[in-house]
Amino acid sequence: MRATAIEPLDNQQELIKCVPMFPSTRFQGSKLKIVDWIWDSVKQLDFVSVLDLFGGTGSVGYMLKQKGKIVTYNDILKFNWYIALALIENDDSQLLPDDINFILNQHEGIEYPTFIQETFRDIYFTDEENIWIDIVAANIRKIDDIYKKAIAYFALFQSCISKRPFNLFHRKNLYLRKSNVKRNFGNKATWDTPFDVHFRRFAKEANLAVFTNGKKNRSLNVDAFDVKGNYDLIYIDTPYISSKGIGTDYLSFYHFLEGLVDYEHWPGMINDRTKHKCLKGQDNMATWTDKKRIHKAFDRLFQKFSNSILVVSYRSDGIPSVEELLRLLNKYKQNIREVKRKNYKYVLSTNHSEEILLIGT
DSSP states (O other), X not given: OOOOOOOOOSOTXXXXXXXXXXXXXXXXXXXXXXXXXHHHHHTTSOOSEEEETTOTTSHXXXXXXXXXXXXXXXXXXXXXXXHHIIIIIXXXXXXXXXXXXXXXSOOTXXXXXXXXXXXXXXXXXXXXXXXXXHHHHHHHHTOOOHHHHHHHHXXXXXXXXXXXXXXXXXXOOTHHHHOOSOOSSXXXXXXXXXXXXXXXXXXXXXXXXXXXXXSOOEEEOSOGGGOOSOOSEEEEOOOOBOTTSOBOOHHHHHHHHHHHXXXXXXXXXXXXTSTTOOBOOOHHHHGGGOTTTHHHHHXXXXXXXXXXXXXXXXXXXXXXXXXXXXXXXXXXXXXXXXXXXXXXXXXXXXXXXXXXXXXXX
């Protein structure tokens, strides 16, 4: 399969001179729309270094990089780590037209695997799209520059979720794209747009987001309790457990992306009992979605980072309750401030609970 060649830029330096901006995203739980509110709530605090402990798609860490802070990003999911490599740790690497042409075309001498075509047939994408993903994923693995590779993965992730109903991989529902019925959700035009068109657009967005703030920023991929070092401020945005006890399982939502970045080991990671080929769970991730363990986890986390300013991003109707979190924080912090933001709604959510910051100094 071949893609049409991308037109060269008149002046590649124009990418670098643009005002950096975090790319658009449809990832669930993203704080992109409220980063200005978060900054207004913490900007008077005395801090230079910050640890974004459950970094997700990196919008908060990226904002803090924009504000000149020394940012350490962390997330247990490897695909998120690649996003932060591309947008937070990366200071200057960008995907050039030749890089994109290499990624989007087949090449002699490269043995292209067929794992996605064979494993995910009729689950998430069409046969032709599965072939495309297998080819592009193989080409990305050939890129030596870790930051260029990260940008390429970011563009691939965004392309994949753009063509998914609900932007998730939580169920086998390709039929929603194929059915010729009246729809009250989704964007058929986006679903029908070729993968390579999506890829080029998201690669350009990522290129435009690359900048240096003159500091050495880092991206980590470890369990939250295994992060080492001292930081002036810890930003904590754990997976959310609703008042009904249902946890937000990001591995279940985005397991396909997690498999893409560990392609060689993907076959052994799959839970074969699931129709949609999701990955086997990990206990260190399940801690944050288990209402029986979540209280002890927060207590342990607050104790581990008790010498830092603690900023907890939370929702008013979660488990633990806000009152319970305040009591836990009060064991380690004398001064606690609660900041509320009303009328904020998450992507794809019907819940209108208040967004809250708990700030312990």
